[in-house]
Amino acid sequence: MNQIAPLIIQAGLVLGFVVVTLFGTFFLSKIFGTSRHSKVKDENFECGIENQGDARFPVSVKYFLVAILFVLFDVEVIFFYPYAVNFKEMGVEGFLALLMFVSLFLTGFYYVIKKGALDWSNK
Amino acid sequence: MDFIIEKSVLIVSVFGITLVMAMYSTWLERKFAAFLQDRLGPNRAGIFGLLQPFADAGKMFFKEEFIPNHSEKFLFIAGPGIAMFTACMTSAVIPWGPDFEAFGRTISLQISDINIGILYIMGFLSLGVYGIMIGGWASNNKYSLFSAIRASSQMISYELAMGIIIITIVMMTGSLSLRNIVQEQSGALYNITALKGLNWNIFYQPLAFIIFMTCALAECNRAPFDLAECETELIGGYHTEYSSMKLGFYLFAEYINMFISSTVIATIFFGGYNFPGMQLIENSALLTVMCVAVLFLKIIFFIMLFMWIRWTLPRFRYDQLMHLGWKSLIPLAIINMLITGAVILAT
Numbered sequence: 001m002n003q004i005a006p007l008i009i010q011a012g013l014v015l016g017f018v019v020v021t022l023f024g025t026f027f028l029s030k031i032f033g034t035s036r037h038s039k040v041k042d043e044n045f046e047c048g049i050e051n052q053g054d055a056r057f058p059v060s061v062k063y064f065l066v067a068i069l070f071v072l073f074d075v076e077v078i079f080f081y082p083y084a085v086n087f088k089e090m091g092v093e094g095f096l097a098l099l100m101f102v103s104l105f106l107t108g109f110y111y112v113i114k115k116g117a118l119d120w121s122n123k
Numbered sequence: 124m125d126f127i128i129e130k131s132v133l134i135v136s137v138f139g140i141t142l143v144m145a146m147y148s149t150w151l152e153r154k155f156a157a158f159l160q161d162r163l164g165p166n167r168a169g170i171f172g173l174l175q176p177f178a179d180a181g182k183m184f185f186k187e188e189f190i191p192n193h194s195e196k197f198l199f200i201a202g203p204g205i206a207m208f209t210a211c212m213t214s215a216v217i218p219w220g221p222d223f224e225a226f227g228r229t230i231s232l233q234i235s236d237i238n239i240g241i242l243y244i245m246g247f248l249s250l251g252v253y254g255i256m257i258g259g260w261a262s263n264n265k266y267s268l269f270s271a272i273r274a275s276s277q278m279i280s281y282e283l284a285m286g287i288i289i290i291t292i293v294m295m296t297g298s299l300s301l302r303n304i305v306q307e308q309s310g311a312l313y314n315i316t317a318l319k320g321l322n323w324n325i326f327y328q329p330l331a332f333i334i335f336m337t338c339a340l341a342e343c344n345r346a347p348f349d350l351a352e353c354e355t356e357l358i359g360g361y362h363t364e365y366s367s368m369k370l371g372f373y374l375f376a377e378y379i380n381m382f383i384s385s386t387v388i389a390t391i392f393f394g395g396y397n398f399p400g401m402q403l404i405e406n407s408a409l410l411t412v413m414c415v416a417v418l419f420l421k422i423i424f425f426i427m428l429f430m431w432i433r434w435t436l437p438r439f440r441y442d443q444l445m446h447l448g449w450k451s452l453i454p455l456a457i458i459n460m461l462i463t464g465a466v467i468l469a470t
Contacts, residue, residue: 003235003236003237004237006130006133006235007215007235009127009130009131010134010211010215010234010235013135014138014208017138017211018204018207018211019204021368021372022200022203022204022368022369023200025368025369026188026200029185029188033185033186033187033188034187035187035188043191043193044191044192044193044264045191045264045266045358045364046265054193055262055264055265055268059268059269059272063272063276066276066279066280067276067279070279070280070282073283073453074282074286077283077286078286080287080290080460081242081293081299084290084293084294085293085297086297087293087294087297087464088297088467091468098461099461102457102461105457106457109454118446118450119442120442120445120446
């Protein structure tokens with residue numbers, strides 16, 4: 001409890017600051033600032049030429065693949081944390097278990113690389 | 124009740140210091156760039172241009188609030204808010220100085236000593252991706268979208284290597300709490316009494332430091348990994364459509380992240396507030412002041428290192444960036460972890 005309360009206070013302070021500043025400037029500039037609109041000005045920026053459609057289109061699947069692989073490997077990395085905290089107590093036996101886990105990790109990693117999932121340049 | 128007041132004062136001061144550090148980082152960046160390019164840099168507002176950050180902030184406040192027609196209004200405003208929120212929350216678990224006695228009680232210069240301190244920082248770093256991704260997507264601008272996707276993909280890639288490096292440090296310390304990690308580093312280096320206070324992890328883990336530094340650069344979207352905002356390809360990056368204080372929040376969040384990254388590097392590799400000769404100082408108040416000053420010197424050194432790297436190295440290409448992150452840093456980090464484990468068990 002003693003450790004969580006300050007975190008909540010900080011979250012409240014930061015959240016208050018962010019919300020007040022963002023919405024404060026939003027409304028203040030509505031009241032005091034200039035606000036001119038025109039069809040051309042309100043368009044999204046695109047090199048100064050006329051817009052071609054909008055930005056809701058599919059992008060390269062590589063990015064998606066990276067995200068999926070991240071989820072996979074990050075879960076495996078998270079499994080190391082409880083081990084690392086108890087590393088000294090678990091001794092050699094624990095280390096051998098770790099080696100086994102790392103070899104599984106590296107096997108998956110090697111497979112991903114050999115499959116070319118992380119190749120970005122066109123060959 | 125005393126506890127709450129004490130912590131509130133600490134929280135407000137840490138928040139204030141974070142904002143001031145971020146403001147003056149912008150000043151320092153411009154001065155440093157000017158120095159490296161043989162220019163003068165900002166020198167009109169105040170002596171040495173020291174009031175420049177205030178002038179910039181004031182200008183940000185009075186700029187026209189502009190939201191493009193086709194953007195998602197709510198998410199467009201929420202994006203910079205999330206970026207700023209996550210950036211400001213990470214400072215909670217950092218020990219800024221040793222405990223000291225005042226008003227008849229022991230005061231700790233750490234907002235919260237949760238026992239998963241370093242995971243907390245990693246967690247908020249990961250949440251930072253949302254600020255960029257939401258802002259970039261909600262702009263409905265092609266450049267912003269590309270930039271946001273690049274940034275998220277880059278940040279999650281480098282998080283893996285960063286996580287493995289932190290495991291190495293945790294193996295040496297046996298604790299995830301930053302307080303324990305710092306206290307561990309107050310001993311004598313290689314058990315030589317003359318080197319007391321120098322038992323920093325950098326002397327045991329130089330490779331880990333280099334990998335961590337690289338990942339920190341990538342996590343902060345700093346050069347040479349600033350592909351999210353490379354001007355020649357993507358106009359301004361994910362904040363192309365932003366103006367006024369919302370733009371200010373994105374820039375601010377970036378500098379706060381840089382400040383926090385420097386702090387984390389100083390804390391887990393360079394002994395935090397420890398310095399050689401600190402056992403000679405008897406007065407506990409003086410010791411605390413000196414420890415905080417030393418920590419901030421280290422932080423400013425790393426912020427300057429970030430800037431130095433920015434003006435020294437050219438930008439990576441995207442495939443090189445991914446190649447470095449996945450095929451070099453992750454295997455290196457794993458090998459480093461295994462060697463560390465073996466050495467600790469052998470001794």
